[in-house]
Amino acid sequence: MRSQDLSYYARQSPITDPGRMSGWLADVPNDLSDMRRIARGLVIHYRAERPLEQGIAPQRLAEVDTRYADEMLARLAELDNRTLTATRQPTERLVGCCRDFTVLFLTMARAAGIPARARVGFATYFVPGYSVDHVVAEVWDTAGQRWRLVDAELGDDHVGPDESARIDPLNVDRDKFLVAGAAWRLCRARKADAESFLVDPHLDIVQMRSWPYLRHNLVHDLAALNKVEMLLWDSWGMIEPESLGLGDIELLDRLAKLTSFIDPDPSELRAFYTAEPELQVPVRVTSYDPLGGEPRQVLLR
Numbered sequence: 001m002r003s004q005d006l007s008y009y010a011r012q013s014p015i016t017d018p019g020r021m022s023g024w025l026a027d028v029p030n031d032l033s034d035m036r037r038i039a040r041g042l043v044i045h046y047r048a049e050r051p052l053e054q055g056i057a058p059q060r061l062a063e064v065d066t067r068y069a070d071e072m073l074a075r076l077a078e079l080d081n082r083t084l085t086a087t088r089q090p091t092e093r094l095v096g097c098c099r100d101f102t103v104l105f106l107t108m109a110r111a112a113g114i115p116a117r118a119r120v121g122f123a124t125y126f127v128p129g130y131s132v133d134h135v136v137a138e139v140w141d142t143a144g145q146r147w148r149l150v151d152a153e154l155g156d157d158h159v160g161p162d163e164s165a166r167i168d169p170l171n172v173d174r175d176k177f178l179v180a181g182a183a184w185r186l187c188r189a190r191k192a193d194a195e196s197f198l199v200d201p202h203l204d205i206v207q208m209r210s211w212p213y214l215r216h217n218l219v220h221d222l223a224a225l226n227k228v229e230m231l232l233w234d235s236w237g238m239i240e241p242e243s244l245g246l247g248d249i250e251l252l253d254r255l256a257k258l259t260s261f262i263d264p265d266p267s268e269l270r271a272f273y274t275a276e277p278e279l280q281v282p283v284r285v286t287s288y289d290p291l292g293g294e295p296r297q298v299l300l301r
Contacts, residue, residue, distance in 0.1 A: 019070035128161035181260035
């Protein structure tokens, strides 16, 4: 990895930029373990952690649509204006999902000049027999000269479904979290069952499982690698067609190959992204409502 490529990922994106809330990061230690611990304490998952049962008002569930880090931090300051390092009660955290733990972690890492990026894919360490939609961070390990996966949502004592081994949230194994390109290629080679890749086994929605969702996460992962960290229910371009032609599948195969490398070339990623209009995030996207409301057209900054 060339130094100029690392510097690209050490700078904030329009999504992770803390903006007017930058001063609030001053007390955050320049240690990845501390940053991960802090990020984990800033968000309560809108489904997995049952926020309504922990005293959060129903109308606050809409916080899960908070897109930009500066708005996340501003809302957190409204809930509790102490330093970010202070321990928060569940009602003092932002209602969000895996993507939001990751965005706040990236904001802190990039503010410290640490190269970091989001990766969209599937985790095997939540539901037995399934690879579940998930977003983690990928951080440059200077000592090891490699990218390693960091899951800001996981507790320190998280174990996989078989309870045989602890998942290290600061160094997640690549076979435990599959980036979307790797998942796509495994399924295309019939080495994995596409039906096991999904958002939730209990959600019987065609678009949220199997090939449609593998495609969804593949396109989202390319956006994240180009520092456009979207809400997971955003849709655009190649995500939307109900059926694909041979040319579309060939394009997605090429994308999967490029993004499944452990260290994809950032210049190739940017060239691929800018050359394919159906893969680029447009200025206006369709954003579906994870709470069950109507889809919305959202104009991005």
